[in-house]
Amino acid sequence: MSNKRTRLGSVFLARRWVLTWQAPLFKQKLAMAVVILLCLTPVFPMFYQFIERREGIAYNDTLLNLIPSIDVSIPIFMITWGMALFTLTRVIQTPSLLLSLLYGVIVLNISRFITISLVPLNPPAGLIDIWDPITDMFYGDTYVTKDLFYSGHTATQFLFFLLLPKKSDKLLALITTILMGVLVMVQHVHYTIDVVFAPPLTYLCYLLARRMA
Template sequence: MSNQRAAVELWKSNLQSSDYRKKLIVGLILISFILLSLPFFYQAVEKRNGISFNDYLLGWLPAYDLSLFIFVVIWSMALLTFSRFRQDPSIFLTFLWGFILINLSRFITIGLLPLNAPADLIPIQDPISNHFYGPKFVTKDLFFSGHTAAMFLMFLCLKKKTDKILALLATIMIGIAVLLQHVHYTLDVVMAPVITYFLWIGSKKIVNS
């Protein structure tokens, strides 16, 4: 009970700060617009004809349907991260702005780099995530991997050592799983943590400015 009371007091203290409130409100407005625009953007992307990569690793890897595994790992980590939001408002604000920057960056990279889906792609069955992409499963939202980026952002934002270990393991497992499911090229997965790291730095600058 004392930990819960301390968390409530910490949230009250942060919400009393006009700077925190402003960044929180602006962030929530931006992420709302982004989530509303996702189906329009990705359904349009799906209609484009793009470039097909000759990915040697995917050509060697057999395709497996790991939808249930991916769903469980992603949303288990999401629940853990959401629970930490309740305890620490700084984690929430940093993650919020990091997630905004990831989505805006993916709009840019996917828009500038039209790619066709990898061969033998197996659609991920995720009723929660897929809901935000529109009526048709999207296969061309490729560079860079949003699944891997989200997991790595959790790793960067979480503070407890055990949380960070779990998030790092989740990042690795999801990166491997989306390759085995052939929903991403190798480059999409490898570059996701690299790009996310710099976006996380950007989110910290926004939060701490």
């Protein structure tokens, strides 16, 4: 019985993708998203190396000062890429989510280019580098510490929360959003404002991404 259900599920999933792919507008928007992402790829290291060389301001973050600086790179890495893989499995099951995810990632990263440029900050005291060999590939030659306002780690988790349709999935993404916000502050890689402003700014990005998708 379980094998039959699995086969039926595979058939329905394949049919869902075939029907989605037959829509010309879907293919056009998918192609556009892929082109934009390919164009952004070489921009990431250039931008992050540029902001790392500039001088910013460091402010006295009362809340952050109360939190001891601890290396929690492994939980951050596991949440970051574990939720990314989990969201991809949901996207595979629901093709309509693909465009929203791609445009969400695009708008989110472009918005961070803008906010990081407008709010030049020096890293918090006690910062510990996050071990993440995957993300580091986008940073360039040197580790980046000044990509602060707003927190990309927190924002990405909240984007998953907004995208995922099932209540149980949303609950999981909400929990990982809160955990990520706490962890990046424990690591002292972000100020409080970087974390607090991430969800509302991500929501604005999500609204724009949905219109684009």
